[in-house]
Amino acid sequence: MGKYSVIIYITLAIVLLLLVSRSSNNHRHRHRRLKIRSNFSFTPPVDPHRIHDRAAAFDPLVAEIERKREDREWEQRYFQSRHPESTQLDSAPGHESPPEWEDFMDAEDYLNDEEKFNVTNRLGLLFPKIDVDPADGYLTQSELIQWSLQQSKREVMHRTQREMEVHDKNKDGFISFAEYDPPSWAKNSDNDSFGYDMGWWKEEHFNASDADGDGFLNITEFNDFLHPADTNSPKLLHWLCKxxxxxxxxxxxxxxxxxxxFHGLFDLVRNYDEADHNSSHGFDESVEAPAKVLFKQLDKDGDGFLSDVELLPIIEKIHPSEQYYAKQQMEYIMDQGVGENQLNILKLRYFKDSSEHADVNKDGRLTLTEMIDNPYVFYSAVFDEDEEDDFDHDEFR
Known part of the structure; x- marks a missing residue:
């Protein structure tokens, strides 16, 4: 009998150890819960042409889940905006409510099930897709930038196609200015409101986006119309300057x-590594001096004023493109150092914990081992730090 008791106790001890071990592993990652983000909003932005959407997820699978979630929410809000009477029907007895956030909890649970969505395995699958120039077992900053840019462009084009379906009334694959319907807040806003009296929703903007001048916008031109900072069109860049x-x-x-x-543009284009930077500057000579130097460089005709043509050399700094954001994000991964002021002003979307860096040996390249050892650097835009202080990061919602 004693022999059987010992066996039973040993068995129970082993089972208990396994349970404790499993519980410990689960707890270790509990504060790293991946979240499905959404920055969708029908409310008017303060300054519509300066809004930069959150960065696309590093992992295309996560990005696809987020797009589906955002599409469902967009369809719901769009229908409500076009049919306000439907809000009354929603409360009617027997009415089936539209999908809410809870409907996507299954997808979120999927992302946090290590057997179904293993971050280490995902990085192993993604590594050879990024390591292409050349495929040498290392990820360079250039390769990471191109990968980030590909994901961002896919995200941007998806939203453009969604808008195209709304505005292309006759479904011919083109949008005329007559078909284009500016946002209701732009049509109904006070003309004195900042940004709303500008030409961002007017025919001049439309014509500047019409690269071939045929009076219609195809999908590429409409994408430029919605995202002029990413264009290569000289006509549209000139319009941005104007x-x-x-x-x-x-x-x-x-x-x-x-x-x-000095008071309107200099903070957008200056070098924030300068030691004398003061974001609340007045006319302090030490701060004004570099502004005068840059102003003189831009003022080609020396008349003491900047024209639209003279702004062209700095328009990409005033309106950063996806290429610019991708470069900044990947520089952070490579631990090249981005100051706190730059993080705030450039509105980087990927990272919230400056202590996380992937390039452990600081050789300017990433190996698969370094990525696996620091997986949440690449997923940090979509995880929740439950054990950290409760800081409201809107871009992570």
Whole structure:
């Protein structure tokens, strides 16, 4: 009998150890719960042409889940905006409610099931898809930038196609200005509201986006229309410059003088590594000096004003493209160092914990081992730190 008791106790001890071990493993990753994000909103932005959407997820599988979630929410909100009477029907007895966030908890649970969605395995699958130039077993900054850019462009084009379906009334694959219906907040807003009286929803913007001048926007041109910062079109870039002049020209003389440049544009284009930077600057000579140097460099005709043409060399800094954001994000991964001020001003979307870096040996390249050892650097835009202080990161919702 004693022999059997010993066997039973040993068996129970082994089972208990296994349970404790499993519980420990689960607890270790519990604070790393992956979340399905959504930055979708029908509310008007403060300044529509300066809004940069959250970065696309590093993993295309996560991005696809997020897109499906956002599409469902977009369809619901769009229908409600076009049919406000439906809100009354929603509360009627027997009415089936539209899908809510809880409907996507299964997908979120999938992302957090290590047997179904293993982050280590995912990185192993993604590594050879990123390591292409050349395929040498290392990820360079250039390869990471191209990967990030591909994911961002796919995200942007998806949203453009969704908007195309709404505005292409006759479904011919093109949008005329007559078909284009500006957002209701742009049509109904006070003309004195900042940003709303500009040309961002007007025919001049439409025509600048019409690269071939046929009076219609195809999907590529419409994408440029919605995201002018990413265009290669000289006509649209020139239009961006004209809009900046119009916006910064406080005395309405058609040009930007030094005072308007210093208080309206300089903080967007200056080098934030400068030791003398003070974001609340006045006319301190030490801060004004570099602004005067840059202003003089841009003022090609030396008349003391900046025209739209003279703004062209810095328009990509005023309106950063996806390429720019991708470079900044990947520099962070490679631990090249991005200051806190830059993180705030550039509105980087991937990372919230500056202590996480993937390039352990600091050789400027990433191996698969380094990625696996630091997996949540690549998934940090979509995980929740339950054990950290409760800071409201809107871009992670």
């Amino acid at each position: 809009e900046e002049i119009r916006e910064r020209d406080s005395n309405k003389d058609g040009k930007v003088d030094f005072h308007e440049f």
